Amino acid sequence: MKKKVINPWTWQEERGYVQAVEVKNFEAILYCAGQAAVLPDGASSEKDMKTQMLQALGNLEEVISQAGYACKNIVRLNVFTTSSKEFVENCFDLYKQWVRKHSVTTAVTLVEVNGLYETLSIEFEATVVK
Known part of the structure; x- marks a missing residue:
């Protein structure tokens, strides 16, 4: 698999x-x-929210691992939250630590939802991808 980051x-x-990720020659x-x-x-x-975020990321890691994939190969991540402001102010630093820990280079969209x-x-x- 080849990944190319576009920034x-x-x-x-x-x-x-990152702004975009191009993937070529992937398996699945x-x-x-x-x-x-x-x-x-x-x-x-x-x-x-901070505690929930850590649990949610742990759940995501579990699903990805059980499927035989790796978090470093996340190419698209959508984040849905009931408060973008709370996410940025209270969770964003921990999110960035998680990204670094797993070497994630992904396109991200943050969406605030009513519930x-x-x-x-x-x-x-x-x-x-893999």
């Missing part, structure tokens, strides 16, 4: 994403459903 500017590098694509802070027993977390399922405040939807 006409440099400002997004400190924000933990994994489309992940939105992963949120749903606990192993199926209950939705009632914790704060998510039950008590959830953040959800990640990924496309991964």
Whole structure:
């Protein structure tokens, strides 16, 4: 597989994403459903957004790993949140740490929504290649 990052500017590098990712000669694509802070027993977390984000990213890692893929090969990530402001102010630094830890270079879209399922405040939807 060949990945090519397209970044006409440099400002997004400190924000933990890229403008576009081109993939050639890949073996397979994994489309992940939105992963949120749903606990192993199926209950939705009632914790704060930062705690929910860590659980949701852990759930995303688990799905990707179980499918035989790697987080470093996430090429598209959509982030749905009930508050973009809270995400940027309280979670973004931890998100960027997660990106660095997994060597993720992905195109990202952040979307604020009126609500998510039950008590959830953040959800990640990924496309991964190998």
